[in-house]
Amino acid sequence: MKALVYEEYAPDDNFARILKIKELPDPTPKPNEVVFKVKFAGLNYDDIWAMRGRPIQIPMPHISGTDAAGEVIAVGNDVTTVKVGDRVVSHGNLSCRVCPACTDGREYDCRYRKIWGFQTGPLWGGFCEYVHLPEVNVVKIPENVSYEEAAAASMVLVTSWHMLVGRARIRPGQIVLIMGGTSGIGTFGIQIAKLYGCDVIATASPSKLDQCLKLGADFAVDHRKEDWHKEVFAITKNLAKEKGTNAGVDVIFEHIGGSHWNKELTLLKYGATLVTTGATIGYEVQTDLRHIFFKGVNVLGSTQGTRSELVDGLYWMSKGKIKSIIDSVYTFENAVEAHTKMLKGESVGKILLKPN
Ligand SMILES: [Zn+2]
Structure with missing residues (x-):
């Protein structure tokens, strides 16, 4: 061969x-x-x-x-x-x-x-x-589901499914922030969060924002801007007004790291969850611990996922x-x-x- x-x-x-x-x-x-x-x-x-x-x-x-x-x-x-x-x-x-x-x-x-x-x-x-x-x-x-689609899905699909469903246990109505929405796992992250009935805010570089919206994100924010997180917070403020809840994000889907990390922590609601599976722009990050203990947030690590999670993801692809x-x-x-x-x-x- x-x-x-x-x-x-x-x-x-x-x-x-x-x-x-x-x-x-x-x-x-x-x-x-x-x-x-x-x-x-x-x-x-x-x-x-x-x-x-x-x-x-x-x-x-x-x-x-x-x-x-x-x-x-x-x-x-x-x-x-x-x-x-x-x-x-x-x-x-x-x-x-x-x-x-x-x-x-x-x-x-x-x-x-x-x-x-x-x-x-x-x-x-x-x-x-x-x-x-x-x-x-x-x-x-x-x-x-074609051979092409299955080969393009396997590892990124199971990784994203495990982060959101297995680890963060997303629920309908939550506000989910997908960092890097056009990356392999980001594209699935957006779609899985929508499948679960969440409000999805995705970040990307300016030329890729439309792609996030096409995948189903409700909002797309340019994460190259210094104050991108303030833009995200403003969106959650409007959503909170509609829902009668507090501003902030319920679940953050993170794989970027670097200088974005601490900004992400400022966005979490009390008791919210950040789930991370990578650090494409930097492993060493600055953490203001007050955002973690005072707000009682969960910071979860995640790597790949289970065979049965892959089966679940492929099922929803077939649908x-x-x-x-x-x-x-x-x-x-x-x-x-x-x-x-x-x-x-x-x-x-x-x-x-x-x-x-
Ligand atoms: Zn073993």
């Missing part, structure tokens, strides 16, 4: 130097595994970290790719829920399934957890023609309530261009690869 392989790091982001298309043996399933023919696979930022060899060194030779969708061509003897011909998408969270966290329903807290295609290998990821995964790490793609945003599709031959586009932050939505 054809696979996108590299055998050395590119700390200078010169992906063209390391990325090669190679011919490898086709995989056969272990008893608990399924093998599927990849139709589309989605890029994630950890593909770039892997090629850089920072912040962690990954197994070599390496195949990246955490989100792959395709048609099942073989199943192991112990597989009971998936059959040849099924359309499936990967759930890239490889957890042990036996530790206390896993058996408590918190597979994302498994200390043995690995992200497939990032921490796995050698030569085990989604950017190839055929992949093998444990039965528990694939999910059937429901009707009305047309949530959709993937696909920026572009590249062949393996043009994979360098695809990764460079992601690196430059030029895409809106997901960039996909296809083997053929």
Whole structure:
């Protein structure tokens, strides 16, 4: 089979130097595994970290790719829920399934957890023609959801669903602030909060504000402005007047960090929740603790999510309530261009690869 392989790091982001298309043996399933023919696979930022060899060194030779969708061509003897011909998408969270966290329903807290295609290998990821995964790490793609849409959804969909539904436990009528509304997780964050009947304020850079509104956000605010948070607060003040409640935000969906962090804290209502899953512009933030203890707010961390949350998200995609945003599709031959586009932050939505 054809696979996108590299055998050395590119700390200078010169992906063209390391990325090669190679011919490898086709995989056969272990008893608990399924093998599927990849139709589309989605890029994630950890593909770039892997090629850089920072912040962690990954197994070599390496195949990246955490989100792959395709048609099942073989199943192991112990597989009971998936059959040849099924359309499936990967759930890239490889957890042990036996530790206390896993058996408590918190597979994302498994200390043995690995992200497939990032921490796995050698030569085990989604950017190839055929992949093998444990039965528990694939999910059937429901009707009305294409391979492209499923590959563009998997990791970002489960991450966003877990943040808002699993961790923050959003409820109808709440005011939800989605930071970075046009990022992969932001696009789903907006749609999930609307699905739950929330009032949604999204932030983005000026050229992407319309995109937030198209996704269903009720308001969009330019977060490059110094006083963006004051604009958000003014919106909540008007909403509060209508609802007869207090101004402020009930839930903040955060993955940016940096100088935005403390401004976000000022927006939280008493007893409100901030849920964070990343720090794209800076890990080290300034925190005025008074905003946390005095207002009794919850600051929650979140990483990925559960298989069943992915199933829930895909169900609502099949009902047309949530959709993937696909920026572009590249062949393996043009994979360098695809990764460079992601690196430059030029895409809106997901960039996909296809083997053929
Ligand atoms: Zn475990």
